[in-house]
Amino acid sequence: MDKVVASAEEAVADIGSGSTLAVGGFGLCGVPEVLIGALLAQGADELEAVSNNCGVDEWGLGKLLKAKRLRRMISSYVGENKEFARQYLSGELEVELTPQGTLAERLRAGGSGIPAFFTPTGVGTQVADGGLPWRYDSEGEVVVASPAKEVRNFETAEGPQDFVLEEAIVADFGLVRAWKGDRHGNLVFRQSARNFNPLAAMSGRVTIAEVEHLVEPGEIDADSVHTPGVHVQRVLALTPEQVEETKQIEKRTVRERG
Template sequence: MDKVVGSAAEAVADIGSGSTLAVGGFGLCGIPSVLIEALLAQGADELEAVSNNAGVDEWGLGQLLFAGRLRRMVASYVGENKEFARQYLSGELEVELTPQGTLAERMRAGGAGIAAFFTPTGVGTQVAEGGLPWRYDTEGNVVVASPAKEVRSFETADGPRDYVLEQAIVADYGLVRAQRGDRHGNLVFRHAAQNFNPQAAMCGRVTIAEVEELVEPGEIAPEDVHTPGVYVHRVVALTPEQAADKRIEKKTVQQVDSGGRAASASERVETQGAS
């Protein structure tokens, strides 16, 4: 089955307001930026995004944040996005902060048909006991907090240990970016860009992949496939310009003097922006 669609706009056209999106990427690495921009232009709002973070100010999911399109985020950290923090603390955005590994497994479990699982991560903290602020009001009061979760003791090689029950995540749509993909939806991610992309692809009821290089079926060796096409429903082939447009979340450079001497750690300069 040829899953290639003509444009990113066509691929996201049926995403409705109120939908839940599982979005791949870590920081700005491997984010489906073209699909996000198409969704921004499409106009859907009141969206819930499940992603490791929310990009940075005005890039990646940060674009949807700035436009006021997100009502809720399920993420593992706020990261470098000041607007994310501002909306959360001012009561404009509901945020469910989740341990990073737990978030990845919740997404993977959703794609694997596993309703819930037990993990030791979070036992003895508000992750398990409840009370984590999910939403504030404009005065800074907590109006929605996380509920308590079931904790059960299991016998391990080191004796009994407590585990907390975490529910799987199934999203209406999964948005991912791959280095290579074929017309059947088989995907290959490059190095660290693999991050959350396979999990986001798995847990989306409808998964849309933007690919930097579109190849014919059979050109990707079966053993090289990271995400099988069974999880992918639409494929968008990027132009060379779109594929090359990759931002850097934080760049650290080392100064060198005229004699070739490298600067000390205290003299290194951190900058924000694109490379």
């Protein structure tokens, strides 16, 4: 039951080229930065990453992006990363843009054994009708576009309504960052760092969690657990130095006190 690994290098050693990764975080908050750094050094490429965004330039998934390790992204937000935009528009990166709530539910469904679900989000748009550019060529022409999805009408409390079918996401590996975790893999996320981390943890066939505070089994109250250990296969305990080095502020605003 002890799932603690000795190092980040050991934790990501079997992530092979071409793997699909579900990665927690939102902007710079709750990003498994130590695991991403170890994966960068490990050398796997042609990776497909599922994450709300692709980090920022040279931080988080942005490190793998800059090193040309990512083949494809499934995400909902691509702002604040110039290299992401450049690679996408130049045909170097395939991008499947997905509404944020739909992305969250696709990850949750994958971890819950639900293969697909219907949602009203995207009905009447290219999300449902198809045609969203997934990949461009070097000349700016669309060479891969999203397919049309099934739309079905259901009776609701407000009357008949159309819904679009969305498929669940199951990733080869999940990479997450937790505030606290025990040796059995039970995790607690702190405040906004909770974001996509529980969903990414559920979605991964093999989930690796880096934790800021490692405790013994039983020290976390059962009612406080956000992700139960059944979803987690490896736990990496961060050093105080690693925790400090990976705390970033995306936009610092300073004003005089009144």
